[in-house]
Amino acid sequence: MKIGVMGGTFDPIHLGHLAVAEEAHQLLGLSEVRFMPAGHPYFKEAAAISPSADRVNMVNLAIAGKPYFKVSLLEVKRSGPSSAVDSMATMKKELGDGDELYFIMGWDSLMTLHLWFEAARLIRICRIVAAPRPGYPKPDVSQLEKDLPGIGARAVVMDKPLVDISAGSIRQRVRQGLPIDGLVMEEVADYIKEKKLYQNPQR
Numbered sequence: 161m162k163i164g165v166m167g168g169t170f171d172p173i174h175l176g177h178l179a180v181a182e183e184a185h186q187l188l189g190l191s192e193v194r195f196m197p198a199g200h201p202y203f204k205e206a207a208a209i210s211p212s213a214d215r216v217n218m219v220n221l222a223i224a225g226k227p228y229f230k231v232s233l234l235e236v237k238r239s240g241p242s243s244a245v246d247s248m249a250t251m252k253k254e255l256g257d258g259d260e261l262y263f264i265m266g267w268d269s270l271m272t273l274h275l276w277f278e279a280a281r282l283i284r285i286c287r288i289v290a291a292p293r294p295g296y297p298k299p300d301v302s303q304l305e306k307d308l309p310g311i312g313a314r315a316v317v318m319d320k321p322l323v324d325i326s327a328g329s330i331r332q333r334v335r336q337g338l339p340i341d342g343l344v345m346e347e348v349a350d351y352i353k354e355k356k357l358y359q360n361p362q363r
């Protein structure tokens with residue numbers, strides 16, 4: 161089995177995340193893609209993020225009806241910060257020998273992957289799949305090889321989809337009272353409204 165994992169804050173999960181997961185699913189013939197919301201994100205440690213329960217609920221609403229999309233509660237269930245490498249190592253242990261893990265991310269994340277905690281071990285545990293992100297150049301894996309030896313053989317750099325959506329811009333629109341149709345699934349937009357998320361000016 162080939163299993164894709166997309167880690168992120170998912171605050172909120174948006175159509176960019178879903179399009180990237182769909183593309184990776186099709187291109188690589190993945191049996192499933194697991195969205196893994198971060199419990200206490202490594203890079204966003206200081207920022208106030210929405211409660212895990214809300215972020216998980218939004219993922220569930222967004223993936224309903226797509227049996228090959230799943231949610232992984234591995235990181236939200238762990239107390240304290242979690243790193244991608246630990247999560248993927250845990251997941252790997254639960255899989256069979258022939259199973260392969262693919263960590264899915266945007267081009268922006270691939271460019272800084274060498275700075276991640278134990279990046280060298282991470283790319284031994286799983287392959288990396290990177291999707292375009294508007295505003296970011298296509299990563300040159302031979303360049304990345306200098307900072308993270310072995311990445312060239314472990315990364316799949318996709319050329320599509322190109323979706324200009326970020327969770328940050330959605331939070332900002334909500335704060336400004338602007339519509340977010342076409343940026344998130346309708347059920348997620350309704351949830352944000354109902355729970356009055358993203359009203360806090362600090363983010």
Ligand code: ATP
Pocket residue numbers: 167168169170171176177180264265266267268269291292293294323324325326327328329
């Ligand atoms: P924020 O705006 O809060 O930083 P985000 O939109 O980048 O959030 P995250 O949950 O932090 O969302 O992202 C999880 C992963 O999804 C990251 O690897 C990121 O690169 C990728 N990603 C997010 N949005 C897109 C997009 N529109 N296209 C491609 N990749 C994306």
